[in-house]
Amino acid sequence: MTILIIEDETIAARQLKNMVLKAEADAEVVGVLDGVATSVQWLSSHPAPDLILMDIELVDGQSFEIFGQVDVKSPVIFTTAYDEFALKAFRVNSIDYLLKPIEETALRRSLLKFRQLKEVYGAPGPLQQIENLISELGRRAMPAGTYRDxxxxxxxxxxxxxxxxxxxxxxxxxxxxxxxxxxxxxxxxxxxxxxxxxxxxxxxxxxxxxxxxxxxxxxxxxxxxxxxxxxxxxxxxxxxxxxxxxxxxxxxxxxxxx
CATH class of the missing domain: 2.40.50.1020 (LytTr DNA-binding domain)
Known part of the structure; x- marks a missing residue:
């Protein structure tokens, strides 16, 4: 499973990477990025990872700006110290929303959720797999009373x-x-x-x-x-x-x- 980490705090990024590698034996962290611009550049020039762990407040803006500049094809687990962004997170590719400081058990639950959704809604082709997964996330993850945009x-x-x-x-x-x-x-x-x-x-x-x-x-x-x-x-x-x-x-x- 390939995972991209987008996190502007060096210590937090290192801790998150270590927790991911400990929780998932087959995980490969393909990159650690700290900003909107670097993330857009990376996503534009690399194959889509299986999953993105994404902080919201980055060095050059909020990570939601990434979705307006590049086609993000991967499911996302947001990581942030602020719960005020939860509604906005579920309007993009989010499957979960973790509040900092991130606990290892919470991260494991989120990764398990991703694996379960991928197993149930996966398909032979990678593009169809991503499409089915994100479509299902859109159905399940949005809080009540919100609308798709x-x-x-x-x-x-x-x-x-x-x-x-x-x-x-x-x-x-x-x-x-x-x-x-x-x-x-x-x-x-x-x-x-x-x-x-x-x-x-x-x-x-x-x-x-x-x-x-x-x-x-x-x-x-x-x-x-x-x-x-x-x-x-x-x-x-x-x-x-x-x-x-x-x-x-x-x-x-x-x-x-x-």
Missing amino acids: RFLVRQGQRLIPVGAGEVAYFFSQNKASFIRTYDNRLFHLDYTLDELEENLNPQHFYRANRQFIVSHKAVEKLHFYFNNKLKVELRPAVEEEVLVSREKATAFRRWLGE
């Missing part, structure tokens, strides 16, 4: 992040789910619409019907339709009719006007 989607042999603010609508077709972005990109998504509905901010997204979850800004026009239904015209356009039932029509119009 990014998704990892496959583009060829890469995984790229798509922000919720880029999404015009989600839709299902032939039992598969997809994202359509405002700039008309299309991505497959490993979630059902029911799961998405539970994890999206209801101020920005609405479940129009069984096939579509639409964003506020994607609604171009509304047309009155037969039997008091609404026909929704979306941007980017879709070939099929997007209809809101009579029962939902009033609530949908109210949501759109908020």
